[in-house]
Amino acid sequence: MAEIRIENLVKQFGGFAAVRGTSFTIADGEFFCLLGPSGCGKTTTLRMIAGLELPTSGTISLGGEDVTFRRARERDIAMVFQLFALYPHMNVRRNIAFPLVSMGVPKAEIKRRVEEAARILRIDHLIDRPVSGLSSGDRQRVALGRAIVREPKAFLMDEPLGALDAEFRHIMCGELRALHDRLKATTVFVTHDQLEAMSMADKIAVMNRGVVEQLGTPQEIYDRPASMFVADFIGSPAMNFIRFEGRLAAGASSVRIDGAEIGVPQLREDAGANELVLGVRPEQVTLTAEGGLRGEVFGAEYLGTTQIITITTAHGMVKARAPAAVRVARAEPVGLSFRADRLSLFDAASGRAIRTALYEQPARGGRHG
Amino acid sequence: MTGLVSAHSVVDPSPLTKRIAAIVVIAYALITLVPLLWIVMTGFKSPSDAIAYPPKLVAEPTLEGYCNLFTTRSRQAPEYMAKLPPASGLCDRISRDRNMVIAGPSNYIPRYVNSLVIAFGSTALSVVLGTLAAYAFSRFKVPLKDDLMFFILSTRMMPPIAVAIPIYLMYRELGLSDTKLGMILLYTSVNISLAVWLLKGFMDEIPREYEDAAMVDGYTRLQAFFKVVLPQATTGIVATAIFCLIFAWNEYAFAVLLTSGTAQTAPPFIPIIIGEGGQDWPAVAAGTTLFLIPIVVFTVLLRKHLLRGITFGAVRK
Numbered sequence: 001m002a003e004i005r006i007e008n009l010v011k012q013f014g015g016f017a018a019v020r021g022t023s024f025t026i027a028d029g030e031f032f033c034l035l036g037p038s039g040c041g042k043t044t045t046l047r048m049i050a051g052l053e054l055p056t057s058g059t060i061s062l063g064g065e066d067v068t069f070r071r072a073r074e075r076d077i078a079m080v081f082q083l084f085a086l087y088p089h090m091n092v093r094r095n096i097a098f099p100l101v102s103m104g105v106p107k108a109e110i111k112r113r114v115e116e117a118a119r120i121l122r123i124d125h126l127i128d129r130p131v132s133g134l135s136s137g138d139r140q141r142v143a144l145g146r147a148i149v150r151e152p153k154a155f156l157m158d159e160p161l162g163a164l165d166a167e168f169r170h171i172m173c174g175e176l177r178a179l180h181d182r183l184k185a186t187t188v189f190v191t192h193d194q195l196e197a198m199s200m201a202d203k204i205a206v207m208n209r210g211v212v213e214q215l216g217t218p219q220e221i222y223d224r225p226a227s228m229f230v231a232d233f234i235g236s237p238a239m240n241f242i243r244f245e246g247r248l249a250a251g252a253s254s255v256r257i258d259g260a261e262i263g264v265p266q267l268r269e270d271a272g273a274n275e276l277v278l279g280v281r282p283e284q285v286t287l288t289a290e291g292g293l294r295g296e297v298f299g300a301e302y303l304g305t306t307q308i309i310t311i312t313t314a315h316g317m318v319k320a321r322a323p324a325a326v327r328v329a330r331a332e333p334v335g336l337s338f339r340a341d342r343l344s345l346f347d348a349a350s351g352r353a354i355r356t357a358l359y360e361q362p363a364r365g366g367r368h369g
Numbered sequence: 370m371t372g373l374v375s376a377h378s379v380v381d382p383s384p385l386t387k388r389i390a391a392i393v394v395i396a397y398a399l400i401t402l403v404p405l406l407w408i409v410m411t412g413f414k415s416p417s418d419a420i421a422y423p424p425k426l427v428a429e430p431t432l433e434g435y436c437n438l439f440t441t442r443s444r445q446a447p448e449y450m451a452k453l454p455p456a457s458g459l460c461d462r463i464s465r466d467r468n469m470v471i472a473g474p475s476n477y478i479p480r481y482v483n484s485l486v487i488a489f490g491s492t493a494l495s496v497v498l499g500t501l502a503a504y505a506f507s508r509f510k511v512p513l514k515d516d517l518m519f520f521i522l523s524t525r526m527m528p529p530i531a532v533a534i535p536i537y538l539m540y541r542e543l544g545l546s547d548t549k550l551g552m553i554l555l556y557t558s559v560n561i562s563l564a565v566w567l568l569k570g571f572m573d574e575i576p577r578e579y580e581d582a583a584m585v586d587g588y589t590r591l592q593a594f595f596k597v598v599l600p601q602a603t604t605g606i607v608a609t610a611i612f613c614l615i616f617a618w619n620e621y622a623f624a625v626l627l628t629s630g631t632a633q634t635a636p637p638f639i640p641i642i643i644g645e646g647g648q649d650w651p652a653v654a655a656g657t658t659l660f661l662i663p664i665v666v667f668t669v670l671l672r673k674h675l676l677r678g679i680t681f682g683a684v685r686k
Contacts, residue, residue, distance in 0.1 A: 052581050072584040079585040085578035089600040102587035146586070156585075 002063025002153040002186060003028045004049060009058035011044050018044040020210035021058070026154075026203070029184045031177070033201035035191055037233070041210040042190045043158055049188060050156050051075045063153055073102070078147035082159040084139045086131040086146075092118070093127045096145040103150070117149040120179070137168050144179065154186040161196060173199055194234050198222070206230045224359050225344060228351040231279050237308055240280045242293075242315045243348060247272035253357075255345070258314055260292025263340030265356040271347065276354075279344035282308060285320035287328070291335025293318075297328045311336065405661075411654035419650040434651025436460035437644060438477050438659075442469040444645075477656060480638040485663065486549055487634055488617040491556035495613045496606055498557070499564025504594060506565070507572035508580075518569070521562045529559045530622045537626055547632045555627070556617040563616075564609050571605025572598070607674040611667065618664055635660050 004026040011019040019041040026032040034042040047053040049060055051072035059068045067075050078099070086095050093114055100110045118124040121141040126134065131142060140160065147155055160176075161169045177200045180187055191197050197204050198218045205212045206221060206229075214226040225231035231239040244257045253266040255278060262278065287309065295313035302324060309320045309328055318336060328334070345354040353359070382390070410428075411419050412435065418428040442464050453470065456462040464471055505511060506518060536555065537546075545551030575598055583593035599606075621636045628634060639656040642649050 047581075050581075050585055052584065071589075072581075073587045073589065075585075077585065079582065081578045081582060083576065083578055085576065085582040087579065087582075087597055087600075098583070099586035102592070146582075150586075 004032075004154055004186060004188065005059075005061045006045070006049070007059045007061075009045065009048060009060065010056045011041070011048060011053060012056045017210050019048070019055075022207075022210070022212050023058075024205055024212060024215055026186060026188060028186055031180050031187045031189065031200060031202045033189045033191060033197040033204045034207060035194060035197040035201075035204050035233075036207035037192055040207040042192075042207045045207070046156050046158055046188060046190045049154075050077060050079050076150075076152050077154045077156055078150055078152040079156040079158065080143045080147050080160045082162045084143040084160075084163065086139055086142055088130075088132055091128055091130050092123065092134070092142050092145075095131055095142055096127075096149050099146060099150045113149050114145075117145040120148065120182075121145050136164055137172065140164060140172060144176075148179070148183060148185075152185075154188065157187065157189045159191055160189075161191070161193075169196070176200060194236070198234070206233060208233075223342065224353075225279070226353050228277060228279070228346045228348075228353075231344060231346070231353075235281060237282055237319045237321075239344070240282065240285070240318045241346075242278040242280065242313075242318065244276055244278065244315065245272075246276060248276070248345075248354075253340075257293060260294075262292060262338055262343075264343045264345060265341055265358040267345070268355040268357065268359075271345065271354045274350075275348035277346040277348045279346055280318070280338050281342070282319045282321040284339040284342050285318060286337050286339075287311075287320060287322060287326065287334045288337045289335055291337040293336045295334060295336060297330055297332045297334060299330065300328055408654045409658050412651055412658045414651050414654075416644060416649060416651055419654070431463070431651075432459060433463050434649070434655040436463050437475075437649050437652040438642065438655045439475055440464070440471045441473050441475050442467075443472045444469050475642075476633075476638065477635075477642075480633050480635045481659070483549060483628075483632055484618065484634040484636070484660070487552045487556065487632070488614055490549070490553040491560060491617045492610055492613040494553060494557045495560040495564045496568075496610050499561055499568050499609060500599075500602065500606060502561075502565045503568035503572045504598065506569050508577065518566070521565050524558075524562045533623065533626055536623075540627055547628050547630055549632045552624070552628065552632055552634070555623055556613075556620060560613040560616055563612060567609045567612070568602070568605055571602050575601050604674055607671045611671060614667060615664060 006025070007023050009019055009022045010017065022041070022045055034045060036042045044053060048055050049062075051067070051070060051074070054069060059066055061067060062075060062077070087098065090098070096114045096117055097110050100113060105113070115124060115127070118127050121144055123138055123141045123145065126138060126142075131139060134142065140163075143160070157176075161172050164172060173196055176189075180200075189197075189200065201218060204214075204216065204218055204221050206214045208229050214221055214230045216224075221230060222234055225234065225239070228241065232241070242257060244255065246256060248255065248267055248271045250267050250269050252264075254261050254263045255276070256262070257278065264278070293313060293315075295311040295318065298310040298312045298317065300310070301308045305324055306321050307324050307326070309322050309326075311318045311320060311334060313336070320336070322328075342358065344358065345356060346352065347354060413430040413432070414425070414428045415431050415433055418425050419434075421428075436459070440460060445468065447468065450465065450468060450470070453465075456465050461471060506514060511517065540546045540551055540555075543551075545554070579597045579601070580590065580593040583597045584590060588596065619636065620634075624634045625637045628637065635656070639653055639660060640648075642652045642656060644652060
């Protein structure tokens with residue numbers, strides 16, 4: 001297992017820059033997630049780590065060794081593809097054994113290791129079956145088996161759960177994380193699904209248009225988004241953006257919107273040369289009679305334990321997450337109050353987060369240990 | 370089942386539809402198979418029965434046509450015939466009945482062997498070159514890719530025989546006239562465009578992820594090509610090979626023009642088998658019957674590859 005270090009990675013396809021100066025380090029044994037919408041450069045980044053694409057500039061090092069221009073087969077990494085890429089003319093055993101065969105591992109050793117990998121993934125009963133008859137979940141396990149059988153320096157996974165149906169995806173998320181905890185292998189996981197990323201990753205890099213917008217633990221990314229893009233991309237429903245004008249000096253701890261005084265984490269820089277945006281997660285909104293910002297109820301979506309209430313305000317729609325027991329009627333006038341210490345402020349033009357006391361708080365307790 | 374039946378229904382067709390379909394299929398089979406059957410039957414007729422008018426549907430079967438196909442014979446005086454030792458085999462006996470003795474083997478077998486060598490040789494070469502070219506066109510950034518593909522296709526835009534004269538002159542200069550190598554190269558150059566275009570279609574269908582996976586798994590691109598791409602392209606390669614073989618095996622015009630002796634193939638040889646008093650029709654029919662066998666065997670043997678969707682279900686699309 002090894003640390004992966006990416007420095008100033010750039011990839012141009014003709015005139016199009018797929019990846020523009022990406023840098024990050026993945027610690028040994030970390031479960032690292034590249035998250036972003038399609039076309040953001042996450043898969044290209046992964047393919048460069050794998051050696052399937054060569055970068056235009058920048059360096060990639062694997063366990064301290066510069067592998068930037070080394071061929072895929074010389075990098076000692078394993079990759080799981082979105083469509084599994086199981087060789088259809090081979091059975092399960094030969095699929096899993098395929099990387100070992102290229103390494104010239106003796107036959108008896110191959111047999112032992114293939115069977116061990118199959119046992120870990122609980123597909124040992126399928127081992128002599130052709131891959132074409134397998135369910136998508138079992139195919140996924142065979143693809144994982146082919147990756148783990150070699151004990152490589154790192155695992156790269158390109159949307160490995162994308163081809164599974166929703167229910168099974170949830171199960172595989174758990175299995176993948178459990179497998180990672182057991183093998184302690186450095187893993188790079190590419191996905192556009194925030195739930196997958198949030199539930200599995202130790203660290204997430206949120207990518208957009210070829211650059212990493214934010215790098216951090218799932219909690220950091222959720223609680224302290226570095227840009228409007230990240231704030232919008234993570235969380236369901238997405239963060240509410242309330243646009244307003246106003247000049248704020250460093251040290252200010254409230255903003256004025258429509259005459260209502262709304263408390264925010266204390267500012268650490270001047271802001272307000274451009275339009276500003278107040279970022280509020282739905283769970284940070286409470287419906288109160290005395291709330292400063294006024295609006296009226298537009299509708300509610302019932303979700304079992306909670307509900308999402310949509311409120312029309314003079315600054316657009318605001319979604320609030322409220323306990324399911326709260327009763328609201330359509331067109332009912334309500335006041336909104338926000339949880340001051342958790343709100344984000346952004347510069348509307350650049351989309352960048354404005355430095356506030358929020359970014360100095362320690363992150364909430366980590367989940368994965 | 371009594372359910373909804375629409376124009377696009379996939380339920381069983383009605384008995385009437387089935388009957389009409391059966392009649393059409395049987396009629397078509399008769400139209401195409403009767404000439405073949407006639408050729409096979411003619412091969413077993415005597416020369417006089419073969420040209421009898423009105424045609425004889427039933428004739429006493431004889432192997433004379435096959436004997437004449439494989440031998441050359443000479444007519445001898447009855448006194449000479451009487452002095453000969455007893456006939457040693459079936460063909461010997463048949464020719465003695467006609468006051469002839471077998472002078473030696475005919476050229477049919479060497480011509481047949483030429484056909485085998487040239488047809489299979491050019492098919493193999495077309496498929497090997499076509500597979501490699503198709504893979505390159507499918508996977509790599511080839512400069513002027515579309516123009517090259519069009520150029521390759523354009524060689525098919527007129528009948529090959531239209532360039533027969535230039536080729537004849539070229540071959541004479543190059544010393545390729547009447548050589549097996551010359552014919553193999555010629556048929557390959559005609560077939561290669563078909564092979565590249567057909568195989569590129571099949572290669573495009575094979576997801577690149579397989580090669581990516583193999584290369585990450587420690588293989589070179591060439592190894593990945595042989596171990597992962599080729600096995601999945603089998604269906605396409607077999608189909609292409611059958612098409613190439615049928616063309617090269619049946620080709621007549623270039624064979625007449627460019628071969629006369631050592632490299633002559635069976636198609637120009639068979640129709641000119643001369644017996645006493647002109648064309649030896651039973652021998653021609655026998656030669657044709659035997660000539661059909663390899664292509665039928667080849668197609669039947671590889672039929673299951675044509676039908677088997679080898680990659681079905683292995684990758685979700």
